[in-house]
Amino acid sequence: MSSNIGQNYPYSSETEAERSAAVDAILAAHDGLADTIAAETTPLGDEARWWTWRCRKRGCGGVVHAAGYARENRAVFVVCDVCGSTSLR
Ligand SMILES: [Zn+2]
Numbered sequence: 214m215s216s217n218i219g220q221n222y223p224y225s226s227e228t229e230a231e232r233s234a235a236v237d238a239i240l241a242a243h244d245g246l247a248d249t250i251a252a253e254t255t256p257l258g259d260e261a262r263w264w265t266w267r268c269r270k271r272g273c274g275g276v277v278h279a280a281g282y283a284r285e286n287r288a289v290f291v292v293c294d295v296c297g298s299t300s301l302r
Pocket of ligand 1: 268274293294295296298
């Protein structure tokens with residue numbers, strides 16, 4: 214078993230309203246991130262709830278939120294609410 218597999222488990226979940234408010238705040242705080250997400254994702258569907266995960270960046274401690282579906286992978290494109298880093302889940 215991979216040593217980092219635990220990091221793939223969701224941290225919690227949130228409602229669509231919570232998710233969109235969190236992502237709006239992240240985009241407002243990080244210049245250029247909205248452009249990155251527009252370029253790399255397609256819009257999320259209308260799920261009622263979304264998973265959240267712990268940020269993988271060492272020492273960050275943030276929570277990552279779904280921002281869209283990755284265009285080139287069957288994955289969710291996520292952004293961290295502390296450091297603004299992006300990754301796929
Ligand atoms: Zn982070």
